[in-house]
Amino acid sequence: MTSSQQHDPRYPDGRIRFGVFFQGVNFHTIWTDENSGSQHDFESFRRVIQTAERGLFSAFFLGEGLRLREHLGRLHDLDIAGRPDAQTQLAALAAVTERIGLVATQNTTYNDPADLAYRLASLDLLSEGRAAWNIVTTDNAWTGANFRRGGYLAHEHRYERAAEFIDAAKALWRAWPDQHVDVAGRHVTFSTDRVLPPSSQGRPVLFQAGDSSEGRDFAAQHADVIFSAHPGLDDATTFAADVRARLLRFGRAENELAFFPGQVIILGDSATDAAEKADWVRHSQVTPQTALAYLEQIWGTDLSAYDPDGPLPDIDPVQDETNETRGSPFRAQKARELAASWRAISVEKKLSIREFVIHLTSSRGLIGSYSEVADQIREYTRRGVVQGFNISPYLVPSGLDDIVNGLVPELQERGIYPTEYESTTLREELGLPAVEAAGSVAALESA
Numbered sequence: 001m002t003s004s005q006q007h008d009p010r011y012p013d014g015r016i017r018f019g020v021f022f023q024g025v026n027f028h029t030i031w032t033d034e035n036s037g038s039q040h041d042f043e044s045f046r047r048v049i050q051t052a053e054r055g056l057f058s059a060f061f062l063g064e065g066l067r068l069r070e071h072l073g074r075l076h077d078l079d080i081a082g083r084p085d086a087q088t089q090l091a092a093l094a095a096v097t098e099r100i101g102l103v104a105t106q107n108t109t110y111n112d113p114a115d116l117a118y119r120l121a122s123l124d125l126l127s128e129g130r131a132a133w134n135i136v137t138t139d140n141a142w143t144g145a146n147f148r149r150g151g152y153l154a155h156e157h158r159y160e161r162a163a164e165f166i167d168a169a170k171a172l173w174r175a176w177p178d179q180h181v182d183v184a185g186r187h188v189t190f191s192t193d194r195v196l197p198p199s200s201q202g203r204p205v206l207f208q209a210g211d212s213s214e215g216r217d218f219a220a221q222h223a224d225v226i227f228s229a230h231p232g233l234d235d236a237t238t239f240a241a242d243v244r245a246r247l248l249r250f251g252r253a254e255n256e257l258a259f260f261p262g263q264v265i266i267l268g269d270s271a272t273d274a275a276e277k278a279d280w281v282r283h284s285q286v287t288p289q290t291a292l293a294y295l296e297q298i299w300g301t302d303l304s305a306y307d308p309d310g311p312l313p314d315i316d317p318v319q320d321e322t323n324e325t326r327g328s329p330f331r332a333q334k335a336r337e338l339a340a341s342w343r344a345i346s347v348e349k350k351l352s353i354r355e356f357v358i359h360l361t362s363s364r365g366l367i368g369s370y371s372e373v374a375d376q377i378r379e380y381t382r383r384g385v386v387q388g389f390n391i392s393p394y395l396v397p398s399g400l401d402d403i404v405n406g407l408v409p410e411l412q413e414r415g416i417y418p419t420e421y422e423s424t425t426l427r428e429e430l431g432l433p434a435v436e437a438a439g440s441v442a443a444l445e446s447a
């Protein structure tokens with residue numbers, strides 16, 4: 001493709017789509033701001049989703065965080081303090097919207113496929129073809145502690161189970177009107193009938209979020225959309241090339257999988273205005289206590305005696321897994337290495353604990369005036385490396401207002417954003433291929 005081309009020919013409509021993303025457990029949303037709503041109130045989510053729909057967003061997307069982060073008996077100060085169950089919330093939101101997609105993140109490690117497939121099919125049917133499932137394998141034992149099977153699965157077994165799980169769910173979704181499904185795999189075993197007809201989009205759209213080689217293979221084999229943590233232009237380009245090579249290996253076309261990285265967008269009337277806002281956002285997200293809690297995930301020990309405006313701790317992490325922050329994705333043996341590299345960066349850049357955590361967690365994002373950010377987004381559509389951004393608002397419920405009121409019109413003027421909803425189902429809205437008709441496969445043989 002030459003730079004004179006308007007967009008990548010593999011994606012003829014050349015448009016970007018937006019989703020709005022609520023992280024599972026995080027300190028991204030500034031719930032402490034006086035203009036923020038409550039993370040329990042329907043009203044917060046109603047306002048966000050209706051603003052997103054006014055801005056023609058493709059999807060409202062919930063991450064899954066079934067436990068709060070806890071370290072040495074203390075909860076993280078800015079983590080959201082629990083949120084209503086995803087499918088209940090999305091079912092309620094389906095009733096106050098008409099076109100926007102509804103995405104629930106649900107893990108394959110602790111759920112059971114017949115039950116989850118049924119619940120997702122219910123949301124899909126009741127929302128008239130707007131449901132999607134973001135498939136994750138979830139890497140921590142603390143989530144497992146919520147479930148009867150408990151515990152934790154090693155990485156390779158998580159993806160082995162995920163593959164059986166998705167095959168079983170797809171078999172159930174196809175088994176209409178009157179087919180019986182028997183599954184007898186290593187991880188998944190059940191015998192049941194499908195009880196619901198397919199929705200107008202056939203089955204829920206499948207997103208996937210997992211970044212390891214196994215995770216990328218899983219997406220290349222099974223997903224319709226990959227939700228990535230690679231939002232920067234160059235990073236997104238390298239990531240897309242890697243995953244497209246995998247798609248070809250699994251016999252799928254390069255454009256059969258849409259790329260939707262998470263993204264942060266901070267807008268201002270001028271570049272300076274946006275930079276000032278970004279600075280305020282980052283200092284609001286990373287409070288002194290959050291900065292210490294962030295380091296405690298790696299150091300594995302109480303750092304409350306350290307000054308957040310002083311240097312990083314010169315002690316080594318306590319390499320005892322029982323001290324790990326519950327929910328931390330880091331394994332203890334990597335902590336010492338990571339701590340040494342963080343210390344080196346902070347010394348080189350002369351950063352205090354708090355400034356270092358801000359530096360580490362804020363390297364991403366599209367920040368600028370409305371027209372600058374619209375031009376940056378045009379570059380993504382030219383390269384064809386992302387088909388959408390899953391935008392995390394830093395304020396709820398007002399965080400999408402400037403995007404919908406100011407950025408969307410700029411993108412529409414450039415011809416790179418929809419000007420209306422063109423379809424009634426999420427699958428069509430995202431330009432994804434149709435799924436095979438229900439009833440086409442009798443049953444899944446033992447996996």
Ligand SMILES: Cc1cc2nc3c(=O)[nH]c(=O)nc-3n(C[C@H](O)[C@H](O)[C@H](O)COP(=O)(O)O)c2cc1C
Pocket residue numbers: 023024062063064065105107136137138139155209210211212213214215216227228229262
């Ligand atoms: C962009 C992105 C978003 C994710 N969101 C969630 C989430 O909301 N809930 C969750 O339990 N795991 C989430 N995960 C983590 C995955 O479940 C997975 O456990 C983790 O990435 C490890 O898998 P991997 O080794 O393939 O990367 C997310 C991962 C990525 C890359």
